[in-house]
Amino acid sequence: MTAVDPAAMSGLELLRLAGTLPESERPPGIGSLLGMEIDEVEEGRVVFSLRPRPEFANPLGTVHGGIPSTLLDSAMACAVHTTLPAGAGYTSLELKVNFVRTIRLDEELLLGEGTVIHVGGRTATAEGRVTDATGRLLAHGTTTCMLFR
Template identity: 65%
Template sequence: MSDETTATVDPAQMTGLELLRWMGTQVNDRPSIGRLLGMEMREVNEGSVSFALTPRADFSNPLGTVHGGICATLLDSVMGCAVHTMLPAGVGYTTLELKLNYIRTVPLDGDELTAHGSVIHVGGRTATAEGKVLDKNGKLVAHGTTTCMIFR
């Protein structure tokens, strides 16, 4: 998209699915948690999304492995964005509850993590979703659920 086209895009007029797909096309994306952590959108579909990131030394906990907050942020992002794909234009959301289970430690070896989120239910005021984080070999690293509040 050219700068002229980008300037005419009004995110408030886009459905959640349209907005996330548009954001995935932006080369010079705006500051965000995704940019800070190096998240990359892999798939954005109605009711499901996948993001990936490569751990780096800055993600270390005191034990020398990836801090659990990295997986928590990945899960919060994919589950929330999965809900977002189901929302009409002008409707927002926020995380009300986040429940995570950590299955194994993640080494700081530079191997990519992939997170998948999918919607369980979207109602009038709340939505639920589930997600999982996998290592490069497809082994489960963490999984969780979320409840989101919907602002209509």
């Protein structure tokens, strides 16, 4: 594979490319650590998925809240990233998560969808949802990202 310069690609191009790479060619990061997959990418919207595993447990034996929070943070921030041109960056300024249901370790699949609400000159906002494989809402949230143009 030819070396890719991420700074030369728009956010949409970069995420589309990342979604096609085999696991062995992906750079290390939180997605690799948690086993997240990029399922859908379009301008202003991204869907990630992951399969819960025993390492995600909290002391009560259910999925730790950091897992759906990370899924939401990634999906919402990457949705913002899809709207940015080459060379632009972002960082999360604020993350708000609402947990709706207990997430069991034996859930088949968790889906995290992020959708852009607004992109301005210096900040962007997005909303997100975490659902199970049947579409049942498990958590939802919002984010504000600072943009670096």
